[in-house]
Amino acid sequence: xxxxxxxxxxxxxxxxxxxxxxxxxxxxxxxxxxxxxxxxxxxxxxxxxxxxxxxxxxxxxxxxxxxxxxxxxxxxxxxxxxxxxxxxxxxxxxxxxxxxxxxxxxxxxxxxxxxxxxxxxxxxxxxxxxxxxxxxxxxxxxxxxxxxxxxxxxxxxxxxxxxxxxxxxxxxxxxxxxxxxxxxxxxxxxxxxxxxxxxxxxxxxxxxxxxxxxxxxxxxxxxxxxxxxxxxxxxxxxxxxxxxxxxxxxxxxxxxxxxxxxxxxxxxxxxxxxxxxxx
Amino acid sequence: xxxxxxxxxxxxxxxxxxxxxxxxxxxxxxxxxxxxxxxxxxxxxxxxxxxxxxxxxxxxxxxxxxxxxxxxxxxxxxxxxxxxxxxxxxxxxxxxxxxxxxxxxxxxxxxxxxxxxxxxxxxxxxxxxxxxxxxxxxxxxxxxxxxxxxxxxxxxxxxxxxxxxxxxxxxxxxxxxxxxxxxxxxxxxxxxxxxxxxxxxxxxxxxxxxxxxxxxxxxxxxxxxxxxxxxxxxxxxxxxxxxxxxxxxxxxxxxxxxxxxxxxxxxxxxxxxxxxxxxxxxxxxx
Numbered sequence: 088x089x090x091x092x093x094x095x096x097x098x099x100x101x102x103x104x105x106x107x108x109x110x111x112x113x114x115x116x117x118x119x120x121x122x123x124x125x126x127x128x129x130x131x132x133x134x135x136x137x138x139x140x141x142x143x144x145x146x147x148x149x150x151x152x153x154x155x156x157x158x159x160x161x162x163x164x165x166x167x168x169x170x171x172x173x174x175x176x177x178x179x180x181x182x183x184x185x186x187x188x189x190x191x192x193x194x195x196x197x198x199x200x201x202x203x204x205x206x207x208x209x210x211x212x213x214x215x216x217x218x219x220x221x222x223x224x225x226x227x228x229x230x231x232x233x234x235x236x237x238x239x240x241x242x243x244x245x246x247x248x249x250x251x252x253x254x255x256x257x258x259x260x261x262x263x264x265x266x267x268x269x270x271x272x273x274x275x276x277x278x279x280x281x282x283x284x285x286x287x288x289x290x291x292x293x294x295x296x297x298x299x300x301x302x303x304x305x306x307x308x309x310x311x312x313x314x315x316x317x318x319x320x321x322x323x324x325x326x327x328x329x330x331x332x333x334x335x336x337x338x339x340x341x342x343x344x345x346x347x348x349x350x351x352x353x354x355x356x357x358x359x360x361x362x363x364x365x366x
Numbered sequence: 367x368x369x370x371x372x373x374x375x376x377x378x379x380x381x382x383x384x385x386x387x388x389x390x391x392x393x394x395x396x397x398x399x400x401x402x403x404x405x406x407x408x409x410x411x412x413x414x415x416x417x418x419x420x421x422x423x424x425x426x427x428x429x430x431x432x433x434x435x436x437x438x439x440x441x442x443x444x445x446x447x448x449x450x451x452x453x454x455x456x457x458x459x460x461x462x463x464x465x466x467x468x469x470x471x472x473x474x475x476x477x478x479x480x481x482x483x484x485x486x487x488x489x490x491x492x493x494x495x496x497x498x499x500x501x502x503x504x505x506x507x508x509x510x511x512x513x514x515x516x517x518x519x520x521x522x523x524x525x526x527x528x529x530x531x532x533x534x535x536x537x538x539x540x541x542x543x544x545x546x547x548x549x550x551x552x553x554x555x556x557x558x559x560x561x562x563x564x565x566x567x568x569x570x571x572x573x574x575x576x577x578x579x580x581x582x583x584x585x586x587x588x589x590x591x592x593x594x595x596x597x598x599x600x601x602x603x604x605x606x607x608x609x610x611x612x613x614x615x616x617x618x619x620x621x622x623x624x625x626x627x628x629x630x631x632x633x634x635x636x637x638x639x640x641x642x643x644x645x646x647x648x649x650x651x652x
Binding site for chain 2: 102
């Protein structure tokens with residue numbers, strides 16, 4: 088079994104004169120969770136749609152689970168939650184899942200459907216029509232559809248955009264469970280804090296180009312010094328970690344009143360903004 | 367296999383959205399109204415005498431043709447309004463994205479949606495048309511020459527318009543695809559009249575123009591096949607005499623059955639246009 092779940096080589100998409108995506112070269116290992124970040128219009132959803140075979144690339148190539156994108160048999164091993172979607176409002180959630188189970192030729196469908204309904208917390212409303220669902224519930228249903236059939240790789244395009252804080256926390260926990268099972272997760276999200284918490288690696292795209300890629304730690308950098316909140320506000324001190332107690336003692340000795348001390352670390356959001364705004 | 371799945375989804379949607387119930391109720395109203403009118407005709411007394419049976423039957427034959435004409439418009443509109451959204455709406459609202467990420471061919475989606483729509487319309491034509499013809503027979507004793515053939519041609523009209531609506535819907539929004547498909551049906555009908563006028567007046571250019579439109583969009587050719595199957599021999603003879611004498615054109619009468627070559631053309635047209643639509647759908651970025 089190849090160790091790469093996804094390999095993209097110079098993947099590009101042009102719509103007439105508009106370049107939606109340039110030269111996306113990317114490798115995602117099996118079991119890895121990749122955060123795919125970028126501002127609106129950066130080409131994230133286009134990239135995801137190309138990787139699941141809905142949009143034809145105008146340049147480059149990509150393999151998913153060892154097969155060229157769009158391979159029909161491989162699509163049975165892929166889960167996909169689109170960014171903008173709706174399910175037929177006249178069907179119940181259980182019927183939507185049963186329909187997808189038939190498309191997947193899924194054996195033991197009722198059990199599999201029950202499992203994904205539990206996974207996303209929709210079992211109690213499973214027999215209600217989708218038309219009666221809130222936006223958040225529809226997003227949970229979308230997640231259930233994506234998880235049906237225990238896919239080896241899941242593409243989640245803004246999976247929490249319609250969810251409240253509880254829902255977002257549930258999705259984070261869900262992604263962690265997927266990772267624990269060895270499922271590869273390709274997470275397309277605006278929510279940087281979310282990505283920082285659940286992803287192993289991050290790829291940042293802007294205006295159709297990859298502007299940074301690496302592990303979360305490598306992108307945010309190691310902590311450098313501390314920030315101390317004093318009466319007059321925050322001050323930064325460039326000290327090594329083992330020098331922090333002495334620094335605090337010195338400041339107190341000088342009569343300063345200390346309200347907080349925290350590592351002076353670049354967050355993913357800081358890094359993202361510097362890359363996107365600096366471009 | 368997947369074609370049947372998508373056809374079944376289309377049929378279930380029509381039932382769940384209560385379209386079937388609404389159409390069934392309205393059709394029942396039309397059937398009841400027809401039954402009442404025909405009963406009044408069959409029992410009418412003129413100058414103290416009941417209307418002669420041949421006259422009742424001739425009037426009933428005219429009413430059947432007018433009903434069939436109305437029916438063909440309802441079917442064409444139904445094909446356009448059901449066939450186009452079945453594909454275009456699922457593209458517009460993103461419903462199709464998760465579906466096509468499955469091991470599914472786009473051709474299966476398009477053909478399944480087309481099949482579901484045509485099946486629904488075929489059942490409607492068979493049931494509503496059949497009931498209407500039974501009512502005519504019960505009230506007046508009139509039976510058209512080839513009722514089953516006529517219903518078959520009307521199903522053909524539904525298939526042609528559904529094909530256009532489905533194919534257009536793979537590239538256009540539902541409203542645009544539906545309206546264009548319905549307009550094509552209307553244009554073909556007008557072209558059929560132009561062709562009749564051309565033939566009656568011996569004007570080859572007019573007749574050829576009508577023939578070309580019939581080849582481009584064969585719904586009217588099929589409608590004329592239905593018309594011939596419904597009209598009694600005397601109507602055919604009257605129409606032929608009118609053409610020969612140049613005394614006028616009746617758009618609701620034809621002088622000959624649908625040529626087998628044109629029927630084969632219509633069947634081939636459906637296959638080729640559907641195939642072209644599938645290719646266009648396959649090439650579309652979603």
